[in-house]
Each structure stands twice: as C-alpha cells, then as structure tokens.
Amino acid sequence: MTGLTGHNRLSIMLHLHFDKGTLLLKGQVGTPYGKWDPRVECYRIKAHHYRDVLDYLHQSKQQIRDDVAELPPLEQFQGSIKLRDYQAEAADKWHKAGNRGVLVLPTAAGKTFIALKAIQKLKVQTLIVVPTLDLIDQWRRRIKENLNVEAGVVGGGEKNLRMVTVATYDSACIHAEKLGNKFMLIIFDEVHHLASTGYMQIAEMYIAPYRMGLTATYERTDQRESLLPQLIGDLVYSVDIKDLAGEHLSPYTYEKIAVELTPPEQEAYNSQIEIFKKFLQERRISLRSAADFQKFIMTTGRDPKAREALLARNKAMKVALNSEAKLAVLAKQLEFYNNEKIIIFTLYNDLVYRISHRFLVPAITHHTPRKERREILSNFESGAYPVVVTSQVLDEGVDVPDASVGVILGGTGSNREYVQRLGRLLRKKDEKLARLIEIISKETMEVATSRRRHRKIGGNS
Amino acid sequence: MPRYAKLSDNNLSLADSLINSYEVHLGKKKKELKSLVTELEDKGYEYRFVRSLSLLLDRRSSFLCNSKVDPVDLRRKIFQATEQLGLPTTFDNRQKIIANVASSVSLSTKEVEENFYSDLDGELVLEKFSSPSSIELLSAYNLGLTQTLLFEASELYFTTSGNWQNIFYAIKKFGLIYEVYEENKIWVKIDGPASIFKLNRRYGINIAKILPVILDNSEWIIKAKVLWKFTNEVCDFKIESQTHSSLLKKQYSTHITYDSSVEEAFASQFQALNSGWVLKREPEPLPAGKQVIIPDFTLEKAGIKIYLEIVGFWTEEYLQRKIAKLRQIKTQMLLLVNQTLACEKLSRLKNNSEFDLIYYRDKIPLAPILRYLETKFEEVKSKELQTLKELPIRFTESIVDFDEFASRIGVSKEAARTFLTENLPSDYVAMADVLVSKAKLVQIDNKIKEALIPKGNLALTEAARIIEKEGLDDSANVLVALNYKIKWRGINSEQAEISKIH
Numbered sequence: 004m005t006g007l008t009g010h011n012r013l014s015i016m017l018h019l020h021f022d023k024g025t026l027l028l029k030g031q032v033g034t035p036y037g038k039w040d041p042r043v044e045c046y047r048i049k050a051h052h053y054r055d056v057l058d059y060l061h062q063s064k065q066q067i068r069d070d071v072a073e074l075p076p077l078e079q080f081q082g083s084i085k086l087r088d089y090q091a092e093a094a095d096k097w098h099k100a101g102n103r104g105v106l107v108l109p110t111a112a113g114k115t116f117i118a119l120k121a122i123q124k125l126k127v128q129t130l131i132v133v134p135t136l137d138l139i140d141q142w143r144r145r146i147k148e149n150l151n152v153e154a155g156v157v158g159g160g161e162k163n164l165r166m167v168t169v170a171t172y173d174s175a176c177i178h179a180e181k182l183g184n185k186f187m188l189i190i191f192d193e194v195h196h197l198a199s200t201g202y203m204q205i206a207e208m209y210i211a212p213y214r215m216g217l218t219a220t221y222e223r224t225d226q227r228e229s230l231l232p233q234l235i236g237d238l239v240y241s242v243d244i245k246d247l248a249g250e251h252l253s254p255y256t257y258e259k260i261a262v263e264l265t266p267p268e269q270e271a272y273n274s275q276i277e278i279f280k281k282f283l284q285e286r287r288i289s290l291r292s293a294a295d296f297q298k299f300i301m302t303t304g305r306d307p308k309a310r311e312a313l314l315a316r317n318k319a320m321k322v323a324l325n326s327e328a329k330l331a332v333l334a335k336q337l338e339f340y341n342n343e344k345i346i347i348f349t350l351y352n353d354l355v356y357r358i359s360h361r362f363l364v365p366a367i368t369h370h371t372p373r374k375e376r377r378e379i380l381s382n383f384e385s386g387a388y389p390v391v392v393t394s395q396v397l398d399e400g401v402d403v404p405d406a407s408v409g410v411i412l413g414g415t416g417s418n419r420e421y422v423q424r425l426g427r428l429l430r431k432k433d434e435k436l437a438r439l440i441e442i443i444s445k446e447t448m449e450v451a452t453s454r455r456r457h458r459k460i461g462g463n464s
Numbered sequence: 465m466p467r468y469a470k471l472s473d474n475n476l477s478l479a480d481s482l483i484n485s486y487e488v489h490l491g492k493k494k495k496e497l498k499s500l501v502t503e504l505e506d507k508g509y510e511y512r513f514v515r516s517l518s519l520l521l522d523r524r525s526s527f528l529c530n531s532k533v534d535p536v537d538l539r540r541k542i543f544q545a546t547e548q549l550g551l552p553t554t555f556d557n558r559q560k561i562i563a564n565v566a567s568s569v570s571l572s573t574k575e576v577e578e579n580f581y582s583d584l585d586g587e588l589v590l591e592k593f594s595s596p597s598s599i600e601l602l603s604a605y606n607l608g609l610t611q612t613l614l615f616e617a618s619e620l621y622f623t624t625s626g627n628w629q630n631i632f633y634a635i636k637k638f639g640l641i642y643e644v645y646e647e648n649k650i651w652v653k654i655d656g657p658a659s660i661f662k663l664n665r666r667y668g669i670n671i672a673k674i675l676p677v678i679l680d681n682s683e684w685i686i687k688a689k690v691l692w693k694f695t696n697e698v699c700d701f702k703i704e705s706q707t708h709s710s711l712l713k714k715q716y717s718t719h720i721t722y723d724s725s726v727e728e729a730f731a732s733q734f735q736a737l738n739s740g741w742v743l744k745r746e747p748e749p750l751p752a753g754k755q756v757i758i759p760d761f762t763l764e765k766a767g768i769k770i771y772l773e774i775v776g777f778w779t780e781e782y783l784q785r786k787i788a789k790l791r792q793i794k795t796q797m798l799l800l801v802n803q804t805l806a807c808e809k810l811s812r813l814k815n816n817s818e819f820d821l822i823y824y825r826d827k828i829p830l831a832p833i834l835r836y837l838e839t840k841f842e843e844v845k846s847k848e849l850q851t852l853k854e855l856p857i858r859f860t861e862s863i864v865d866f867d868e869f870a871s872r873i874g875v876s877k878e879a880a881r882t883f884l885t886e887n888l889p890s891d892y893v894a895m896a897d898v899l900v901s902k903a904k905l906v907q908i909d910n911k912i913k914e915a916l917i918p919k920g921n922l923a924l925t926e927a928a929r930i931i932e933k934e935g936l937d938d939s940a941n942v943l944v945a946l947n948y949k950i951k952w953r954g955i956n957s958e959q960a961e962i963s964k965i966h
Contacts, residue, residue: 356581
C-alpha cells in the first residue's frame with residue numbers, strides 16, 4: 004500500500020446536496036444535525052440546518068462538495084430607501100442578531116420598508132412569504148417602486164422565480180421540495196401564521212440562512228409562537244401601537260353605538276336563541292372559551308340535536324348582524340361622514356352584498372374577481388369611490404389607502420382581528436383624526452363579543 | 465375507520481335523487497339547485513354526506529354566468545353614478561341612481577337589479593352536467609373519504625396483485641420514498657424524505673393521490689398510520705379488497721399512467737413467435753435490498769424464469785447502477801437498450817459487453833433475444849445439473865414426482881427431468897413426469913393380473929382405474945413398462961382391452 008492517491012482522495016470527499024426539502028450528506032462523516040437514513044444509506048439533514056452543517060464540516064476541516072443552492076440570477080437594485088428612526092433601529096437589531104429574528108410593529112408602521120432595506124443591503128436571493136394574493140400584489144408593487152426590479156411570483160396560478168420572489172404561505176409550503184434551495188434570505192410577512200403545524204415546515208425545508216419575521220400580533224391564542232425562535236430567530240424588536248400613535252400614526256377615536264333590534268327582529272332572535280340555550284342546559288354544556296365552542300361544533304357533525312341548536316344560534320346571530328335598525332344607523336353615519344373615506348367591515352358576505360346593494364357602494368369579498376378588486380382599491384385610493392364594504396378579506400396587512408372612518412358591523416371577537424381592522428385606519432395624513440365606529444345590537448350576544456374583542460387593546464377613546 | 469357509504473337502497477336512492485336534481489336543473493341557477501340539496505339534508509340524511517355528494521357532482525358540472533351585460537362593467541357604472549349623484553341613504557335616491565344607470569345601458573331597472581351581482585357563485589347557471597351512476601357516485605364518495613383520511617397519514621403500507629409499473633411511477637412522480645419488504649407477500653412502505661425526522665403529515669396529500677392507482681387492481685391490502693388531527697394520536701387504518709372492493713369500485717379515471725406502447729408492441733410480436741417461452745407482462749416486483757426492480761416481463765420455460773426489461777432514456781451511470789442492483793438479487797435479467805435514447809456518447813459503452821445487454825436501434829430485435837434465451841436456458845440447466853450431481857440423492861418413496869422434486873431442491877423442472885432420467889437409480893423406472901420404483905410396478909402388475917385371470921384380458925378403463933388408485937395418472941406408459949398391449953376396437957377407449965405380451 005502506498006497511501007491515498009489523488010484520485011482516491013477525491014472519492015472520499017463529502018458531498019452535500021438538496022433532496023426534496025432536505026439535505027443529503029454522502030460520505031463517511033456524519034453531523035450532529037443529521038440523521039442516518041437507511042432508505043438511501045446516507046445522512047439526511049433538515050434544510051434549515053444548512054449553515055450549521057457547513058460550519059460543522061469546516062470546523063472539522065472536512066472538504067466538501069456543496070451542490071445545495073441553485074439560486075436565481077442576481078439583479079441590480081436602484082434607488083434608496085430612507086427609514087424612520089424606529090425602523091432603522093429595528094433593522095439594526097436584526098442585522099446584529101446575525102440577520103435573523105422577528106420584528107413586531109403595528110400595522111401601518113412601515114414593516115415593508117424595513118424588509119426592502121434589508122434586501123437591498125444583503126443583495127441576496129430573497130423569498131417573501133405572505134398570507135394572501137392581495138399581499139403578493141402589494142409587495143410586487145413595493146419592490147418595483149423601491150428596488151426597481153420586477154418581483155418573481157409563486158402563487159395564484161403564477162410561478163416565476165427571480166432574485167426577489169413573493170409567494171403565499173400555501174405555495175411556499177406546497178413547493179418547498181422545489182423552492183427550498185433557491186433563496187438565501189427568507190422573509191415571513193405576518194409571521195404568526197408560520198407557527199401553525201403545516202406552515203412550520205416552510206421554515207424547516209428552506210436552506211436560507213438569513214430569516215426575517217414581521218408581524219403586528221406576535222402572540223397566538225395557542226401560544227405556538229414559542230416555536231418561532233428556533234426556526235427564524237428571536238424576537239429582536241418590538242414596538243407598541245401606543246408608542247407610535249400620534250407621532251408616526253394617526254391618533255384615532257373609538258365609538259360604540261348600541262342599536263335595539265326592531266320588535267319582530269327581537270322576537271325572531273329570542274325564539275332562536277332560546278332553542279340554543281335550552282340545548283346547552285339540557286346537555287349541561289358550558290361554552291366558556293373558543294376551545295369549548297370548537298368542541299361543540301365538532302359534535303354537531305353526528306348529533307342532529309346539536310346541529311339544530313347550532314343552526315338556531317346562527318340564525319339568531321344573523322338576525323342581530325343583519326338588523327334593519329343597524330342598517331338605518333349605518334345610513335346615518337354614512338350621511339354624517341359624507342366627505343370622508345369610509346370603509347365598512349362585516350363578517351358575513353351576505354351582509355356585505357346587502358350593504359353594497361342597498362347603498363350602491365363597491366364590495367370586496369373573496370369572491371370578487373382580482374381585477375375588479377384592484378380597480379376598486381385604486382379608485383378608493385384616488386377618492387373616486389369614497390366608500391368600500393368588505394368582509395374579512397382585507398383583514399391582514401393589505402394597505403387600504405388612508406381611510407379616515409371605519410365602521411364595524413359584527414365580528415368574531417378575536418383580538419387580532421380587532422387590532423388589524425383598527426390598523427387599517429391608522430394612516431397619518433394632514434393631521435386628520437381617524438375614527439372607528441362599531442355598531443352592535445343591544446340585548447344580544449354581540450355585546451359580549453364586542454367586549455371580549457376590546458378587552459386587550461383598549462383604544463384611546 | 466371512515467364511515468363508508470354502503471351500497472344500500474337508502475343511499476343509492478339518495479344518490480339517484482341528487483343526480484336527478486342536477487339533471488333537472490340544467491339551465492337554472494346554482495342557488496336554486498343548492499336549496500334543493502339543503503332540503504334533502506333536512507329529510508333525515510346526514511348533512512355532511514349530502515353535501516359531500518353534492519360537491520362531487522359539482523365537479524362534474526360546469527356553471528356559467530349567462531348575463532346579457534358584463535356584471536363587472538355594470539357595477540362600475542353603478543358605483544360611478546353613486547359618486548356623481550351622491551350616496552343614496554334613502555330609498556328614493558337609490559331608485560334614481562338605478563334608473564339613471566338603466567337608461568345609460570338600455571336595460572330596464574329590473575334587469576339592472578338582476579344583473580348587479582349575476583356573477584356571484586349562487587347566481588351562476590348550470591350549463592353542463594355529466595351524470596354518473598349512483599354506484600359510481602357512492603364509490604367516488606368512499607374514495608374521497610379514504611383520501612381525506614390519508615391527508616393526515618404519515619406512512620402507507622400496501623400489497624397488491626399488479627399495476628406495479630404505474631404505482632411506482634406515481635410514487636416517483638409525487639416525490640415519495642418507498643421501501644420494500646417481504647411478509648408472505650411483497651409489501652411496500654411509502655413515506656417522504658423528511659419522514660425520517662418526525663411523524664409527518666406533509667406527505668399525506670401525495671400518499672392520497674397514489675391511492676386510486678393501488679385500488680386499480682383486483683386484490684389489495686392497504687394499511688396506514690394516521691395522525692389524528694386533534695390529539696396527534698397515531699391510529700392504524702386498514703382496508704382490503706376482500707371486504708372493501710365493492711365500496712371502492714374502480715374510479716372514472718386515475719390520471720396516472722405510464723407510457724407502455726413500446727412494451728405492448730414487443731409483447732405481441734414475441735407472442736406471435738410461439739417460441740415455447742411464456743411471456744408475462746408486469747410481473748411481481750423483485751425486492752433488491754429495500755428498493756425494488758419492476759421488470760417489464762418475465763419469460764418462462766420449463767421452470768426457468770428470465771426477466772426482461774426495456775430501458776428508455778439512459779446514461780452509463782444509470783446502467784451501471786441498474787446492473788449493480790441486478791447483481792444484488794442474483795436474478796437472470798436481460799436489458800434491451802435503445803442506442804438512440806442514450807444520453808451520452810456511445811463510444812463509452814463498449815466495456816459493457818460483459819453484462820446481459822442487447823443494444824438496438826429502431827425495433828426490438830427478436831432473433832438475438834431468442835438466441836439469448838436459449839443460451840441462458842442451457843446455461844441455467846447445466847448449472848443446475850452440476851448442482852444436482854453434487855447432491856447425495858437417495859429415494860425412499862415409491863413414486864418421485866419431477867415437479868415436486870425440482871421445487872424441493874430448488875432447480876427447474878427441466879433440469880430435474882434430465883438429471884433423473886440420465887442418472888436413473890437402478891431400482892426405478894422413468895415415466896414422463898415421474899420415477900416409479902420397480903417394487904411398486906410389480907405390485908401394480910400383480911393387481912392387474914388378478915383382474916385378468918378369469919378372462920385373460922381386461923377393459924383398458926378398468927386397468928387405468930387400478931393404476932390411478934396406486935397414485936399414478938400416466939396409465940398408458942405404466943402399461944407399456946409392464947409389457948401389456950392395448951387392443952383397440954374403434955376409437956372409443958371404453959371398448960379397448962389389454963392383454964399381456966408373452
């Protein structure tokens with residue numbers, strides 16, 4: 004034996020490559036991040052450990068052939084992005100944490116700009132993951148305006164990869180096997196979504212060593228946000244809505260108008276809610292939390308009595324939500340604020356279309372064709388349409404240009420929803436005072452819902 | 465276990481009335497159709513069941529907006545009119561705006577109201593519907609139910625009677641990983657790359673997509689580990705063709721098929737040769753470690769089995785890997801390689817001549833394949849003869865069946881026959897398919913003689929009965945061996961008689 008020849012030395016070199024959302028390490032060396040996979044007879048590693056594995060092998064002075072990343076071509080950015088003080092501070096903290104971590108800022112505080120600035124600074128292939136198709140459009144516009152490059156898009160039937168690409172959570176998850184090795188920076192907009200079991204895999208199946216999470220509402224009702232630090236880094240910056248209101252965002256007022264149901268409505272409401280209450284009493288069910296309610300819903304699949312009770316409750320809720328009296332109050336509000344930009348929120352599409360039909364104002368729900376939605380939003384922005392009525396579609400992150408009055412008709416009572424609906428109004432423009440008006444029905448369960456919704460945020464009304 | 469819809473009268477009549485609802489609602493609005501469906505829900509059927517069937521029927525329907533004006537344009541006009549004339553907070557103001565728009569688009573106010581939101585889902589009109597049978601609908605429901613359950617599956621195990629080619633093609637296509645193991649039958653376990661890190665629902669959707677391909681078989685057993693959504697408990701799920709095939713009848717289409725025109729053409733040409741080799745398409749897969757080889761064909765003659773595979777696009781590395789796999793399983797396999805589908809230069813291939821490869825250009829050549837088969841046949845046979853010669857073989861039984869002997873030793877029947885007739889033990893006589901001890905023959909001869917004594921001859925059928933009773937079915941050869949001759953009277957064996965030759 005004369006020792007290793009050059010050729011032999013090559014043949015024992017380690018080889019790291021990407022395999023459907025994971026990494027495969029071939030060769031006789033393992034890593035603390037990997038696991039021996041007997042099915043393919045080599046080490047398999049979660050993709051998000053990409054940098055850790057490289058570090059480990061370099062520290063161990065092992066030569067490796069790294070075929071992991073397959074990146075889209077680099078493009079040149081143009082233009083400059085100026086950050087406000089608190090934005091610059093947030094960006095700085097993120098860079099110092101190794102270009103990883105979560106930033107919590109209220110809606111309308113300009114999270115997008117912090118992200119765009121980071122992309123501009125790092126100059127690496129970037130994937131931005133967003134919850135809705137609306138947000139894809141919005142990011143695409145912002146990227147064009149601020150970096151002067153076209154964004155790639157994955158989602159809503161489109162699939163083209165570019166240096167800066169925007170994808171929905173769904174598409175990023177479904178295509179993780181193919182997209183996982185194409186980006187070095189990954190930005191999660193509305194990052195609280197990432198903590199759900201399904202979406203969590205996005206964080207695990209992408210190699211990107213640089214990671215940014217953005218949200219206005221870090222906490223989840225299920226507390227799964229505690230899983231985020233190991234996936235994208237710690238919470239590195241957080242600023243409260245109250246710290247920014249007045250200084251960077253418009254101050255706002257909050258007003259609640261309780262409306263009595265018309266007598267026939269009250270009667271219909273009572274008779275339906277009685278059925279529901281009686282069922283709960285008979286079965287000794289108490290509905291104290293969202294989880295209790297979830298359990299109750301599940302029983303309705305197989306228990307006809309439970310289903311009957313649920314349907315009765317829904318009918319009662321609908322009576323309260325769709326109350327004529329509420330629409331009359333709404334008419335008054337619309338009259339009163341007729342020089343303002345008004346956005347009306349409600350939970351049910353039926354009611355959205357009823358309002359649209361009654362007041363002849365544009366409606367946006369998830370049934371609205373995308374092109375029409377874009378047209379309505381841009382007309383709303385320019386002032387051509389002063390009023391828009393919508394269900395939950397616009398809830399998250401999508402900027403509605405400087406609405407000055409918001410009217411809520413009904414809601415689910417979740418805290419996050421409230422914060423985000425509120426945020427929609429907080430556009431600072433000409434020192435104007437934003438208004439939020441909630442119209443609820445008196446003597447119905449809706450009062451409790453509204454109280455619950457209001458408990459945490461407590462606006463400066 | 466999912467709550468499968470049985471093919472009961474009750475369920476079949478529900479399916480029929482739903483299908484009928486769709487048929488009679490052609491040209492009508494979706495919301496009218498759906499309110500009829502809701503009525504059925506209230507007639508005592510479980511609402512989820514009714515709704516799921518209706519959803520399956522929606523997939524066979526096409527709903528269109530058949531409005532005279534484009535509702536999006538109409539709305540734009542209305543909203544613009546609102547902007548010009550002011551937000552209508554009273555009924556009168558509203559009517560003014562509608563009237564204004566109506567005259568600008570030459571419609572009546574009623575038509576404007578009707579078309580305002582005529583593109584909403586419920587307003588669409590049922591244009592086309594392709595009716596399934598009620599059994600098809602219930603099967604589709606049961607398949608959907610199973611697939612929904614499998615969405616939560618972390619892994620699937622199955623065994624089946626065929627369709628392997630399509631199944632493994634689908635497994636590859638959907639990015640899954642399989643392992644093969646034997647437990648009486650060949651079982652396949654499917655999961656995905658990241659399954660190694662933790663129980664994982666991620667691959668459930670793709671696992672569910674493979675289900676119809678597995679079900680497209682006469683026999684199957686399917687097991688799965690399902691992660692229960694709410695508690696994360698692992699549940700076992702199992703269905704098999706014996707008990708469930710009527711509930712999960714073959715579906716309208718499975719959409720995953722492997723292109724096999726080359727294989728089909730070859731099979732029909734080869735069969736036309738009548739070579740004595742029996743060709744079988746898509747035989748059982750051969751386990752090779754944890755992976756599997758699915759040959760295109762087996763060719764079988766006298767217990768000698770040779771596998772054959774037609775290789776599509778290939779590289780040298782691919783062939784090398786394939787050959788290494790074949791070596792592992794020690795099976796005779798011939799690869800037919802199309803030179804025009806090579807993904808690299810041909811000059812590199814010369815070294816491959818040591819393997820069982822036949823290269824061709826346009827058409828799969830039959831003559832060299834037959835030559836190969838015959839050579840292999842002789843080769844295998846002589847190897848087996850060698851093995852037999854080295855075995856100490858002694859018989860105690862009075863009748864030795866070649867087939868039974870061959871499978872006991874693990875050689876082909878052909879080799880067993882050749883060996884036993886060429887190395888005949890001195891106290892045995894060779895028949896077509898068996899050896900018989902001389903003592904046994906004497907015993908049979910005595911019984912026949914007893915029957916002969918009164919008349920000096922005996923009906924052939926009676927002699928055959930005596931021989932069969934002794935465990936031999938080849939009576940003609942036994943009689944010849946015992947020196948009898950058969951006197952035929954016409955062609956009817958009932959009238960034939962035997963007598964001893966002296």
